[in-house]
Amino acid sequence: MLRLTQAPNIAIATLWADLLCEAGLTASVQRQYLGAAAGQLPPDQCLPEIWLRYEEHAPRARALLQQLQELPQRRWQCRCGELVEGGFEQCWACGALMPREP
Template sequence: MLRLTQAPNIAIATLWADLLCEAGMRASVQRQYLGAAAGHLPPDQCLPEIWLAHEEHAERARALLQDLRDLPQRHWRCRCGELVEGGFEQCWQCGALMPRV
């Protein structure tokens, strides 16, 4: 097993591990509940960690997580008038897809 990275919180750690598993790389979250020990242990040792079952997946896993961190941020106005910001390609108000240019 290989420790791939630390995540800022358990929600992000779970999303990252699920993404890696969906891509065919067996991953797990470790130290999920160590945040309760913050104050008794150094904070950087209490963050949840993503572990890979197979070390040969490390390069591909790091690239996948980097792509996830670098999602394009968009800023567009839907035809219904809703302002949509972030990595979203669909309007929250009416469900219309972002216009292609």
Template sequence: MHRLTRAPNAALATLWADLLCEGGMPATVQRLYLSAVAGELPPHECLPEIWLDHVEHKERALALLEALRNLPQRRWHCPACGELVEGGFEQCWNCGALMPPL
């Protein structure tokens, strides 16, 4: 096993590990419940960690995490109601219509 990275919270750690597993890179989350002792231990030591089962997946896994951290944002007008939708939303907040393809 090889430690890949620390995540800022348990939700992201779990999401990242699941996406790595879906990408064919078996991963687990360690230190998931250590936040309870933050203060007695240094806070940065209590963050959840993503561990890879196989060190040969490290470069591909880091590339996937980097892509997840830098998803492109798109501004679009809803085809159904004309509302301007900004950010990473793929559905109109006003009427629920899906984002049109590029």
């Protein structure tokens, strides 16, 4: 097993591990409950970690996480009037897809 990276919190760690698993890479979250020991242990040692079962998956896993962190950020007005910001391509108010540029 190989420790791939630390995540800033359990929600992000779970998201990253799920992304890797969906891509066919066996990943797990470790230290997910160690945050409760913060104050007793140094904070940087209490962060959740993403571990890979197979070391040979590390280059592909790092590339996938890099792509996830570099999602384009957008700001667009939906035809229903909702202002949509971030990496979203679908309106959360009406479900319409972001219009494509010509």
